[in-house]
Amino acid sequence: MESWNTYKTRRNPLNNEPGGLLRWGTTFLGLFFLLIIIFAALVPFNQVVKGTVTITSKNPPAEIKVKRAGKLAAINFQSGDSIAVGDVIAVLENTGTFSDIVYLKQELMKDVSEISSFESLVTEFPAYLKLGPSVQPAYNKFLEEYQEKILQNSFNEDKAMEVQVQDNIRNQASILKYKEEELLLIKNALAVSLRNMERHRNLYSKGVISQAELEKVELEHAEKNRQYVLLKQQILQLNADKGRATSNLEILQHSGSRKINKNKTNFVFAKQNLQNSIEEWEDEYAIKSPIDGKLTYNEVWNENQNVEEGEVVFTVVPYSKNKFLGKCIVPVKNAGQIRNGQQVYLKLDNYPSTEWGIVKAKVNSVSQVPSRGLAPSYVIYLDVENLSTSYGKELVLSQELIGTAEILLERVTLLERIFYQFRHIWAT
Numbered sequence: 001m002e003s004w005n006t007y008k009t010r011r012n013p014l015n016n017e018p019g020g021l022l023r024w025g026t027t028f029l030g031l032f033f034l035l036i037i038i039f040a041a042l043v044p045f046n047q048v049v050k051g052t053v054t055i056t057s058k059n060p061p062a063e064i065k066v067k068r069a070g071k072l073a074a075i076n077f078q079s080g081d082s083i084a085v086g087d088v089i090a091v092l093e094n095t096g097t098f099s100d101i102v103y104l105k106q107e108l109m110k111d112v113s114e115i116s117s118f119e120s121l122v123t124e125f126p127a128y129l130k131l132g133p134s135v136q137p138a139y140n141k142f143l144e145e146y147q148e149k150i151l152q153n154s155f156n157e158d159k160a161m162e163v164q165v166q167d168n169i170r171n172q173a174s175i176l177k178y179k180e181e182e183l184l185l186i187k188n189a190l191a192v193s194l195r196n197m198e199r200h201r202n203l204y205s206k207g208v209i210s211q212a213e214l215e216k217v218e219l220e221h222a223e224k225n226r227q228y229v230l231l232k233q234q235i236l237q238l239n240a241d242k243g244r245a246t247s248n249l250e251i252l253q254h255s256g257s258r259k260i261n262k263n264k265t266n267f268v269f270a271k272q273n274l275q276n277s278i279e280e281w282e283d284e285y286a287i288k289s290p291i292d293g294k295l296t297y298n299e300v301w302n303e304n305q306n307v308e309e310g311e312v313v314f315t316v317v318p319y320s321k322n323k324f325l326g327k328c329i330v331p332v333k334n335a336g337q338i339r340n341g342q343q344v345y346l347k348l349d350n351y352p353s354t355e356w357g358i359v360k361a362k363v364n365s366v367s368q369v370p371s372r373g374l375a376p377s378y379v380i381y382l383d384v385e386n387l388s389t390s391y392g393k394e395l396v397l398s399q400e401l402i403g404t405a406e407i408l409l410e411r412v413t414l415l416e417r418i419f420y421q422f423r424h425i426w427a428t
Contacts, residue, residue, distance in 0.1 A: 055327075079297040327381060
């Protein structure tokens, strides 16, 4: 009969040798971890840097901004129309008349030296053109120099020239009379507007009308006052022109000769100054197309619409869009590993990648320094061969495509990436 101690030793499970299942399980677990380490050491994968990307054509759509706030007085083209470079798409409200500006510009492109009489001059360059305060003075100077030029060309016909100058003075007097009558009408309207404004102010002080109604009346009064001031300026200018014409007549009557060369120079300068004034007027009030293409409206629906300075109102999409360019914004982290020629996969918001696939591109260049701001970043320019996706579909670029770019960096194994975390320990 075995002793009690021998019995306890035999019955204790910790004293028994491990079973086969436990031994094989430990072996398989060790082999499993070994295979994981081998897989991590042998199988490489790409590091990826993600960023936002915008794709445009290398001849991108031209966004047309308004240079000054105002109201659209005229829109000459509809959305979808084909337009050429230099076409005037729209005109901002101003004191000049666009058709008169265009007419004058076309006349100046002709050979104006062929005009040899005051009658022809009045026909080709009438005095009633409404050009606005920025162009009108230059136009008056041009007419003055032209009249002097005609006088010089026909200097021997003293009597005929005197008659022509007198006719010109009478024409100016007629125009001045018309302007003075117009000024009287505007002055009466301004007086009525002033009384109306005072009446509304009394009503507003008594709480009968709202502040908006009062402001509307005040704005109407201010507009009439502006018209009154502009018309007075025009009358002053016409009086000055008439005075100059009268002086020219007196000089013609008392002088037997002129310095023809000086007159020619003054005429050339006056014409050039007038053309420059027209260009400045167009730059301020005319909205032109910078390229050939098709017009697209942005924030514009109809005429008389108010626009703000710097607002993009039109976009011209060029006809040819065969070549494409991608602009990618990436964070600073890992940006130092980006090199020219690296593969890039583009997932575009306009065409979801799950349905349309991805577009391939390559790195073209990397900005040398990061942008300054709350989130410093680099600008990466991409070459996009075409817009064919991995699903064999062809994307259409209307204006621009926006999405996410994945830039593939060097291939490293998982084990290398793990050891990267401890490299600083070995370095120290």
